[in-house]
Amino acid sequence: MVFHEGRVRLSGGRECQGEVEIYFRQDWRRVLLDSWSLSEASVLCRQLGCGSVLNYRSSPSTTEHKHMCVTGFSCSGSEDHLGNCSSAQAEPVNCSSGEQLYITCSEFKEIRLSEGCEGNLEVFYNGTWGNVCHNQMDDETVNMVCRELNCGRRGSLSNTEARVKSAPNWLDELKCRKHDSNLWQCPSSPWGQNRCDNHDEVARITCTGAIRSDLFWFYMFL
Template sequence: SVCLFGGDRPCSGRVEVHSGKEWIPVSDGNFTLPTAQVICAELGCGKAVSVLKHMPFRESDGQVWAEEFRCEGEEPELWVCPRVPCPGGMCHHSGAVQVACSAVYSELRLMTNGSSQCEGQVEMNISGRWRALCASHWTLANANVVCRQLGCGVAISTPRGPHLVGRDDQISAVRFHCLGTESFLWSCPVTALGSSDCSHGNMASVTCSGNQTQVLPQCSDSLPEPTGSAASGESAPYCSDSRWLRLVDGGGHCAGRVEILDQDSWGTICDDSWDLDDARVVCRQLGCGEALNATRSAHFGAGSGPIWLDDLNCTGKESHVWRCPSRGWGRHDCRHKQDAGVICSEFLALRMVSEDQQCAGWLEVFYNGTWGSVCRNPMEYITVSLICRQLGCGDSGSLNPSVALREGSRPQWVDGIQCRKTDTSLWQCPSDPWNYTSCSPKEEAYISCE
């Protein structure tokens, strides 16, 4: 087995492997990024972010593993990778190797009355501290990943349980956006920008089927649900028919062509009678907020594969889009040029606005259907550099505080952005909650990338 020792946070540290008797460090000679990718994936730690060489060993004797690993990056675990013995059993090195992975999370538990079981409040160990997760955008797909990861079967419901957390500093405002097929919660897309105010006890909870094989309610394909069953959508039974939902080709996980996975095929929905009530179910099911737009005529491009649903007639209250009344599963009279799509309120996009420059201008974020500005306080170099990278404008940049005030009015969407080294996009950076007027117009950020 492999382990990361002595890092400043979970999922980072010196690479060591177990000889059967003791942990032995791996040398930095010929250690490559693909090998780091395999280690991060095997540990459920996301993707490799950095490989640091010349690191001090734990013990003074400097014993190192007597083989080099030559992974290609796709192997399921380190021991499957090709290995080359070092000449004379001595590997050439200038120190230990340290790997940092993208996940800052290491453990998960469900807590009820102080004991950890297969139902309860979702808590995650973030950089060594247990924190409850906010129920903002908490979906059955997220819950299903949690249940599977904990060996607790599948998710049956996401009840709004009583919260067990006392202080606000024990709450995490990160939001996960799972399809439901992921092996680890932290493999799902994450957003933290515009964090929700969770101080009122709105905590994520899950009820799993347990490790015993429990018979789960089946999905009905074409019949509408009896009135009153699962009206809230929050405590609806989880479908055991292995269907999944996603949005594609929209530039983010909260906008795009609607696709459903069934029997190993991703298929689409026809736009006959497609409207905001139908889109509302999709957005809620994906934890993407409210529906802003129900797009028709393959607005996000034509899909391929089967067309799973047609003549959809949702009330807007259903828990899953395939539980809405329709022609029946797989029955349609459409072609892919009629593929349905949605734009949800949590869809995010980023741009710079200026009259003549490509990589300098007023920073704007698209949120809740509107472009608005971003506040510059307390934006540091690390945040500005990340924004430049995300926009394809190089690796560094600076704030320009001396630009004249902008004309016109717009929302000032977000303030207090503080990105960390491990964040790979602006959406993962912590900030204050979304607010229509987060700062005054004179505090809007103007960025020049180098």
């Protein structure tokens, strides 16, 4: 496979969030944070198809990167690709000379249940945690959520009120199919478009094997 200068990827196994790596001088190199600005971060998210930049910071990883890093890219912020930015000052440097870059773009998405393996189903999108409505949700979708969260392979669905009434209702009419491999492949209404009442139509899921919080102490003292 032939790689071109300025190609980017994010390590860490998450789409649209991770440690930044740039293909530079025939190798993948991480980036030093102190050489980066909002302009370069905006181009990177755009190049990845991940929307706009939410934040960039030092990497949470504590493992030392054994390869060389890169510094010196300079963008105006309007470019579609880092290869279109100036790399006249770009050069490989020792990674130990500074903190490495970690970025989160607006299309980064994550799911959680509010009480571990049970609770309100909430999704992180565009920098904000929001609700998922229960309309049209079925067992296939519920089971997908439990599997993705490593909370067993099955669960049960009920409807409840939002934990934060002002939180956006990000997803509605979410209905997974047997061939979907993760929740983001499942059909739904467009982001933010819903027919959901935050007082009683938010999805609540209890995964198989999850111990209800109100029964925890009861079991402890049996």
